[in-house]
Structure formats: C-alpha cells, structure tokens
Amino acid sequence: MNVWSAIYSLFFAKPIKDPFPLNRLPDVPRIRIFRLMDGEEQVKLAFSSERMEQYIRIAKIRYFDYCQVQIDKEKFTIELKHSRLAARSGDSIMRFQKTAKLIEKDMKPWLNEESSVMENVLTVTKRLQTTYPCKETGVIFIDNTPSVIKHVLEALDDFIYVSLGGKNLKVEAVDLAMDSFKKGREISYGAVEMPLDYSHPNAFKFVIIYYYDARWVRLENLFSMRGIRSVELERTNLKCEDLNTLLKYWTTSDERMTYGLRIGITQETNIQEKTLFDGLIVLKTVQSGTRVTLLANHRKKLVLNITLEPKNFKVYEYSQDDHLTRSQRTRFTKEYRILEILQKKKELVEDGENWEKIGDKIRQLEEELSKNGVYDVKGIAYVDKL
16 A cells, blocks of 8 residues: 555655745845735735844835724734725725734734733834834724823824724723824724713814714814814714704804714704704705705805704715816806805895895896706705706
C-alpha cells in the first residue's frame, strides 16, 4: 500500500508551493501589489511584522477617509472606511463603499496585555493612523465612564465625531462631549433620560446633531441654530404651537439655520395642519409620491420643504446656491417664484389700499399663478406638479 501511495504522489499529487516572497521583490512591483489588495488585507499586513509596518508607513501605501473607534469596557474595535458616498439632503450619517473592520484578534500584535482598554485604544489608533493616515476620526463610547471619555477625547484631539451610547449615561459624560466642541464636529447620544432643565452653550453648535432624549430643548435653543447640516431630536416636549413659532422664525431669519431638521412627534404633540401653518404662506404639492408643504424665506431666498409623517416632523431647506442638479434647480426656481407671488398677493390684500388701485395687480398675480398650475382649495395654494 505504501508503494502505491508513493507512486500516486509522484505522478498525481499537486506540488506544494512556497509562500510568495513579497519581501524579496523590488520596491516598485511590491508597492504595486500592496495597492492592489483590498483595504482589509492592506491593514492586516501592517500587523504581520514591525518591518512590514515600517515599510508600509514609509511607502505611503494608502490613505483612508474615516477611522471609527468603538470603545466598550472590556474591548474595542476599529473600522477604517474609504470611498465616501455623496451626502444626501439632510443626511446625518456618513456612508462609505468599503470598510475594513479590526477586532481584538486582528490587533493582538500591537496590544499590551498589561495596559487598560483605554490605553490600548490610544496606542493602536495612533500607531495605525501613522501607518495608514485617515482624513477624519470618530469615537463611539459604549463605555460611558466620564474619566475614559475625558482622557480619550483629549488624546484624540483631531476627531470630528463623538457618540455616547450604552446604558447608564450620566450628565457628566454628556457635558464632556459638549465641552469638546470645535468647528466641524458632530455629536450624538442615544437612549438616556436627561434632566428637563439640562442646558449647555454648545448644544446647538455642532455641524451634525442627534439627541435621543431632547425633552430639555426649548425654542430658544432651536432659534440659535446657524449653518448646521443636520439636527435630529428623537423625543421632545415641543407642541404644535411651538413648531408653528419655529417656522415663523425660520421664514424670517437672516441666517441659514439648518439644512435638515427631524423632530420625533407623538399624539401629545397634537399636530394639526391648521395650527402648524397658521399665519404662514404655504404651497402644497406632491414630490416622489409624498405630500409636502413648501414655505419660503425671502430674506435668504430659501425654500423650506416640510414633511409630516406619523412619527416625524421634517424640514429641509435649500437655495439656488446649493449643489443642485439641473432638474432640482429648475424646480427650485418655480417653487420660489410661486411662493414669491403668493407673498406679494398677501401683502397687497393686507395693505388696505383702495381695491381699484390694487385690483389689477392682484389679477395679474392670479393669472401668473394659474399659468403655473396653482389652484386654491379653502384658501390654501396647491400645485399638482412642479
């Protein structure tokens, strides 16, 4: 039997190949091979040996768009992301085509068993970013221990996103995240009961905001918004009358407040369209199968798009200066023009002049509205298609 096995292996067995000698290749083809690898293979290559780590660092194999560090009490993970996708209107989440995720097993060569999780987080993150530079860094705390948050945020001073999750989140931890504000930073905190009298001067300065328990938020907080990309408030104590006051302020503000706002609503919010849009000039239409209400800020030449869903009140604002497609720009021009005509008509009617003086002007405005497909239903302007 052994003889036949030997004969079989001699003629039929596949030869065993030696590992590909990457280290023996010249620099140019070696770097070319490294760059053909996917992101996860490239990252794990750096953990294979100190020599390889140094080589990758010097050769500048690649850059990543985003480094996300998630810290729990007994473990942490790091995700390196690249090929960022274009942001959509009101987006509060960055989206990427590809992600390389590292768990403790992958990072073991760089871990010190005698160090704490926090110490290992900082050591590995800084070492990794020296090897593979990242444009932006985000930190997610599942471990909400204030001392950990304070130390990590101070050590990773270049981060752009901080998120507080997990359970038993303390106000002190939220304060530390708020204190870390710098221009361009984003903030998020999850399920937690916040004191109703909570307040922080930086709460509405971050460029992207997500607050789960926002029952402490008052109208004056929302009035302070300036140039924010996105705001999401899951739970609030705001009523329909408050939202009406917010819209009135928004349509007369001299500043762009936020590009996107989402507020969670319940039966207690008691949304009534008559109350919500009281005293406002509105245009109702349908976009992509969704009923929307349009308002205008004539000081900043903005259109406000309001959507009411069973559990959400949403507002998106946009102008002709935004990065719009040709069709979006055409639609904006028509929307804004109709709202402008409605505003002029209202001002003429409220002006109190003799009807003989303003009658012709009003009829001209009504004719232009008709040409644009606008019709009136119980005092509300509608248009079927824009």
